[in-house]
Amino acid sequence: MTQPRTLGDFDAVVVGAGFAGLYALHRLRTMGLSVRVFEAGSGIGGTWFWNRYPGARCDIESLEYSYQFSDELQQEWGWSERYATQPEILRYLEHIAHRFDLRRDIELSTRVLSAHFDEATARWTVATDRGSCTASFCVMAAGCLSSTNTPRIPGLDRFAGPTYHTGRWPHEGVDFTGQRVAVIGTGSSAIQSIPLIAEEAARLTVFQRTPNYSIPAHNQPLDPEVVKRVKAGYAGFRRENAQRPFGASFPQNELSALQVDEAERAREYEERWQRGGLGFFTSFSDLIVDRDANRTAADFVRGKIREIVRDAAVAEKLSPKQVIGCKRLCVDTGYYETFNRPNVTLVDVNEDPIEEILPHGLRTKQAVHEVDCIVFATGFDAMTGSLLAMDIRGKGGRSLREKWAEGPRTYLGLGTAGFPNLFLITGPGSPSVLSNMVPSIEQHVDWIAGCIAHLRSRGLRSVEATRAAEEAWVAHVNEVADGTLFPTCNSWYLGANVPGKPRVFMPYLGFPPYVEKCNEVAAKDYEGFALS
Numbered sequence: 001m002t003q004p005r006t007l008g009d010f011d012a013v014v015v016g017a018g019f020a021g022l023y024a025l026h027r028l029r030t031m032g033l034s035v036r037v038f039e040a041g042s043g044i045g046g047t048w049f050w051n052r053y054p055g056a057r058c059d060i061e062s063l064e065y066s067y068q069f070s071d072e073l074q075q076e077w078g079w080s081e082r083y084a085t086q087p088e089i090l091r092y093l094e095h096i097a098h099r100f101d102l103r104r105d106i107e108l109s110t111r112v113l114s115a116h117f118d119e120a121t122a123r124w125t126v127a128t129d130r131g132s133c134t135a136s137f138c139v140m141a142a143g144c145l146s147s148t149n150t151p152r153i154p155g156l157d158r159f160a161g162p163t164y165h166t167g168r169w170p171h172e173g174v175d176f177t178g179q180r181v182a183v184i185g186t187g188s189s190a191i192q193s194i195p196l197i198a199e200e201a202a203r204l205t206v207f208q209r210t211p212n213y214s215i216p217a218h219n220q221p222l223d224p225e226v227v228k229r230v231k232a233g234y235a236g237f238r239r240e241n242a243q244r245p246f247g248a249s250f251p252q253n254e255l256s257a258l259q260v261d262e263a264e265r266a267r268e269y270e271e272r273w274q275r276g277g278l279g280f281f282t283s284f285s286d287l288i289v290d291r292d293a294n295r296t297a298a299d300f301v302r303g304k305i306r307e308i309v310r311d312a313a314v315a316e317k318l319s320p321k322q323v324i325g326c327k328r329l330c331v332d333t334g335y336y337e338t339f340n341r342p343n344v345t346l347v348d349v350n351e352d353p354i355e356e357i358l359p360h361g362l363r364t365k366q367a368v369h370e371v372d373c374i375v376f377a378t379g380f381d382a383m384t385g386s387l388l389a390m391d392i393r394g395k396g397g398r399s400l401r402e403k404w405a406e407g408p409r410t411y412l413g414l415g416t417a418g419f420p421n422l423f424l425i426t427g428p429g430s431p432s433v434l435s436n437m438v439p440s441i442e443q444h445v446d447w448i449a450g451c452i453a454h455l456r457s458r459g460l461r462s463v464e465a466t467r468a469a470e471e472a473w474v475a476h477v478n479e480v481a482d483g484t485l486f487p488t489c490n491s492w493y494l495g496a497n498v499p500g501k502p503r504v505f506m507p508y509l510g511f512p513p514y515v516e517k518c519n520e521v522a523a524k525d526y527e528g529f530a531l532s
């Protein structure tokens with residue numbers, strides 16, 4: 001039997017080389033730690049390495065969806081569009097890796113299989129498919145939306161043509177010219193890719209389980225005057241955004257939707273619709289807490305769908321019934337308009353379910369749809385999927401999978417009791433996917449770096465969330481979610497998209513109070529963590 005290759009002993013191992021892993025490497029290395037990053041992909045970039053489907057771009061504005069840890073970096077980098085495309089974001093991350101000399105500590109094409117904590121040495125043994133190593137600290141930067149979800153539809157293995165998942169798109173791209181294409185799913189990835197696939201394909205059939213609300217992006221080249229203004233006061237711009245509930249520059253109207261008359265409401269929604277983007281959701285203060293307020297926004301978007309889509313029956317099928325914002329709001333370029341094209345068909349799988357996949361098509365209850373290829377835009381096992389794909393074992397050999405069998409339990413989304421020196425970046429229980437991810441990542445990495453520096457300065461070697469602090473935090477996260485309309489629909493925030501996954505609302509709503517709490521915990525000698 002061959003011995004596993006020894007990859008060395010480090011102060012810290014980081015899993016993943018996306019936005020989170022790259023900054024963690026830079027920050028920890030700057031403190032003098034020896035760090036090794038393991039990345040399953042053959043390149044850096046995480047989400048932006050894998051998600052190369054047509055139309056993939058970020059729906060947070062590029063001037064904000066970027067690092068702020070180096071003012072020189074944010075001054076020198078030039079974004080070309082209001083919303084950056086996947087290739088541009090990947091170029092940005094490659095620039096970061098080069099500029100901060102990160103590559104020498106990253107092992108690409110290396111998948112972490114397990115991480116086991118040894119209580120005697122207070123060290124983690126991390127096993128990968130290319131060997132193993134040990135580390136004092138293990139930082140999980142494996143991504144919230146990385147572990148893909150593909151439904152097990154009978155007959156899938158007999159399909160004769162190619163199948164694709166938006167989250168694992170071929171690097172060489174896909175030419176749909178002349179093809180009959182099926183897209184399954186109508187979330188953000190589908191909503192971005194469908195208009196472009198429809199332009200190329202001979203025929204596109206979209207299989208929809210739940211219609212989604214989508215706001216036009218109104219993407220455009222960045223106005224040099226706007227860039228100049230933001231760059232002149234970048235720190236202030238970042239500070240201001242950090243004070244907003246989602247940590248992004250969506251202008252928050254403090255009024256209730258029910259406090260103003262119908263004309264004023266319509267004016268506000270129209271203005272936001274014309275401006276485009278996720279800022280639509282902060283049109284009024286109570287859209288995510290009050291059903292009646294929410295209905296006014298939902299009605300406005302349903303009205304827009306009826307205006308845009310010429311066939312009334314199709315418009316009706318495309319009109320969501322759930323609370324707006326309950327599932328992640330989408331941002332599009334020409335999504336609803338695409339259903340006016342003669343080569344596009346919408347199938348509502350609630351009234352006409354997919355029964356099986358045939359070698360050359362899909363058979364629904366009412367028809368056979370012949371297709372040459374299938375695109376699964378069916379999302380991810382979000383927030384916990386990439387963590388639980390590894391065999392992570394803490395004290396007493398207890399696995400994370402076992403501990404989280406009823407749903408994830410963390411303290412601040414940063415640590416979990418029984419797993420000393422294991423840090424999660426944007427983990428469940430933190431604002432994460434309900435915030436602008438890049439500032440959230442930086443806040444987590446900075447907090448983790450501060451915590452490690454604190455341990456070192458006191459000659460300590462271990463930090464672990466206490467059970468009591470974790471319980472109180474989990475209760476608080478649930479209480480905040482229960483005060484909103486988020487738990488009222490089947491979203492991936494709740495794990496409802498993955499059969500058998502426990503139904504628990506995973507992110508924490510409210511970036512500013514969260515940051516305040518993290519700072520307070522650190523200031524009180526890491527209250528709620530046991531240090532030894």
Ligand code: N01
Pocket residue numbers: 057058059060145151166184185186187188189190192207208209210328331349377378379380433490492496497
């Ligand atoms: O995945 P999703 P996504 N049969 O889970 C459907 C971020 N993101 O990749 O709603 C039929 O949202 C499923 O139906 P239902 C963003 O945070 C950002 O699109 O579960 N359909 C749904 O319609 C986003 O929210 C950007 O009923 C099935 C779709 O597949 C997150 O990533 C771009 C099915 C999955 O939608 C995930 O987005 C892209 C089945 N068995 C993504 N199973 C931007 O920045 C699932 N579905 C713009």
